[in-house]
Amino acid sequence: xxxxxxxxxxxxxxxxxxxxxxxxxxxxxxxxxxxxxxxxxxxxxxxxxxxxxxxxxxxxxxxxxxxxxxxxxxxxxxxxxxxxxxxxxxxxxxxxxxxxxxxxxxxxxxxxxxxxxxxxxxxxxxxxxxxxxxxxxxxxxxxxxxxxxxxxxxxxxxxxxxxxxxxxxxxxxxxxxxxxxxxxxxxxxxxxxxxxxxxxxxxxxxxxxxxxxxxxxxxxxxxxxxxxxxxxxxxxxxxxxxxxxxxxxxxxxxxxxxxxxxxxxxxxxxxxxxxxxxxxxxxxxxxxxxxx
Numbered sequence: 185x186x187x188x189x190x191x192x193x194x195x196x197x198x199x200x201x202x203x204x205x206x207x208x209x210x211x212x213x214x215x216x217x218x219x220x221x222x223x224x225x226x227x228x229x230x231x232x233x234x235x236x237x238x239x240x241x242x243x244x245x246x247x248x249x250x251x252x253x254x255x256x257x258x259x260x261x262x263x264x265x266x267x268x269x270x271x272x273x274x275x276x277x278x279x280x281x282x283x284x285x286x287x288x289x290x291x292x293x294x295x296x297x298x299x300x301x302x303x304x305x306x307x308x309x310x311x312x313x314x315x316x317x318x319x320x321x322x323x324x325x326x327x328x329x330x331x332x333x334x335x336x337x338x339x340x341x342x343x344x345x346x347x348x349x350x351x352x353x354x355x356x357x358x359x360x361x362x363x364x365x366x367x368x369x370x371x372x373x374x375x376x377x378x379x380x381x382x383x384x385x386x387x388x389x390x391x392x393x394x395x396x397x398x399x400x401x402x403x404x405x406x407x408x409x410x411x412x413x414x415x416x417x418x419x420x421x422x423x424x425x426x427x428x429x430x431x432x433x434x435x436x437x438x439x440x441x442x443x444x445x446x447x448x449x450x451x452x453x454x455x456x457x458x459x460x461x462x463x464x465x466x467x468x469x470x471x472x473x474x475x476x
Contacts, residue, residue: 192247192255194279195463196234198222201308201336201384201435203230205237206460207245207255208467215243215460220384222419223273224263224327231276232258234256249278256281257341258467260290260459262309262325264378283470287459288313288325290435294462295455303368303430306436308387310335312415316421323418330427333418334411335368339393342407344374349361350403358403360396394439411436412443419448431455 193211198221206215218237221230242252257279263286264270269283277284288305292313295303302314309332311325328337347361351371368374377385396404424430430451432441441452 185455185459191281191404191421192245192252193464193467194238194255194257194464195251195460195467196237196242196257196259196261196337197287197459197463198230198260199308200289201387203233204460205234205241206437206464207241207247207252208464209245209247209251209255212245213464214241216240217362218243221261221382222263223269224265227269227272230263231273234273234277239444253278253280255279256267256467256470257283258463258470259284260287260463260466261285262287265326271331276400277307285466285467286325289320290462290466291302291459292320292462293465295373295433295456296429297461298458299429299456301431301453302422303431303433304415304419304423304437304440305434306334306336306432306440307434308336308383308413310338310434312418312422314419314424320424321422323347323422329363329385332383333414334436334440335383335388336390338386339411339436340382340389341381343389343393343403344378346407348374356402358396358401360392360401381423390423390436394436395437397443404437410437412440412445415440416448426451429453433459 190208194385195206197204203218203221219233221233224228238319273284274282288311291301291305296315300316305311312323314321332338347364349355350357350361392402397408426447433455
């Protein structure tokens with residue numbers, strides 16, 4: 185009796201800035217990157233991005249569409265907050281074995297590689313998580329409108345808010361807030377930007393904030409300090425204690441590592457893997473059609 189060919193494993197990590205797709209088949213791993221995929225802020229665009237990315241991923245892996253469709257897939261997406269989003273995504277994907285969830289579990293599994301510890305996800309959005317044994321506790325991940333404190337989008341929106349406050353005389357201008365007001369040609373430009381801005385648009389200011397904070401800009405430093413304070417409160421609320429493993433992941437991991445209290449900085453450990461690694465791990469656990 186001939187054994188069935190092994191199914192490809194497909195891991196998808198979709199965020200507000202970009203989406204990454206990995207395919208593991210016959211011992212070979214291939215990866216592609218595509219555009220943003222936030223299923224709550226723009227579901228149709230997220231689906232379009234993922235499907236286009238899957239075509240690229242199939243070509244990179246040397247697989248036909250039929251071979252890809254036989255795969256076991258885990259899709260972790262920003263904005264997938266309940267069954268409405270996860271079922272919507274699962275129904276639009278080509279796979280016969282699939283699990284869909286938000287982007288936090290894959291990130292935690294990838295970062296900790298099965299070990300206990302606490303993870304702070306600090307990208308366009310943000311979340312905090314603590315894993316102990318089979319238990320996974322989560323804080324945040326509710327989107328910019330209601331949260332995402334310490335994230336790149338939160339920093340960017342905070343910069344624009346404080347630039348307007350400086351214009352109104354509520355705080356002193358800094359070099360960065362003056363740059364912002366000049367670029368937008370005053371408050372009306374800032375307001376017009378805010379009416380159409382998505383999290384990724386705000387997050388685009390984060391590298392400038394980090395650089396300005398390092399150069400001594402008071403407003404940028406205040407934003408980074410406020411973000412670090414939220415990070416500390418959140419991980420302590422999860423039960424993290426000094427001496428336990430703490431991992432920072434995402435594009436803002438290094439900048440925040442440099443401003444954390446010394447007691448926390450001592451316990452920082454580099455992540456063992458990426459969210460994409462975690463997505464592949466979860467894809468291997470999918471059996472039959474599963475919708476998380």
